[in-house]
Amino acid sequence: KKENSELRNNNAKLSSEVEDLKERMRSLEQYTRRNNLEISGIPVTANEDVVAIVRDVGSALGIAVEDGEVSAAHRIPSYRRERTPSIVVQFRNRSTRDSVIAKFREEKNLCASK
Known part of the structure; x- marks a missing residue:
């Protein structure tokens, strides 16, 4: 159960990080089009x-x-x-x-x- 909980927390953290990186990438793409x-x-x-x-x-x-x-x-x-x-x-x-x-x-x- 502890391992399962750790995996869920890690997954949530990584998902959040991916969303942040996607947003940064969108911002950079928009900036290059200025x-x-x-x-x-x-x-x-x-x-x-x-x-x-x-x-x-x-x-x-x-x-x-x-x-x-x-x-x-x-x-x-x-x-x-x-x-x-x-x-x-x-x-x-x-x-x-x-x-x-x-x-x-x-x-x-x-x-x-x-």
């Missing part, structure tokens, strides 16, 4: 250069987005075939991302044809 921006509604083209598309979006917003400001940019597949895959951009710093978001909020009616 410089990311998702751009949706841009049609896919053959042999596209996603970083060039990001520069074009910045240009349409009146912001010069330099290659050095983009850490990574790629399309993320959509589970629905009829939906255009979004572009995820990771900027080197959050201020660039924030300025793109602020300009987009000012523009509101920006579309892929511009």
Whole structure:
């Protein structure tokens, strides 16, 4: 009985520790995404250069987005075939991302044809 009780206590302790680690991992994952921006509604083209598309979006917003400001940019597949895959951009710093978001909020009616 004593061994059974010890095992239960140990199991409860380990379960609690696992939950704490899961929460820490979620927080860290969210923190790593702080410089990311998702751009949706841009049609896919053959042999596209996603970083060039990001520069074009910045240009349409009146912001010069330099290659050095983009850490990574790629399309993320959509589970629905009829939906255009979004572009995820990771900027080197959050201020660039924030300025793109602020300009987009000012523009509101920006579309892929511009």
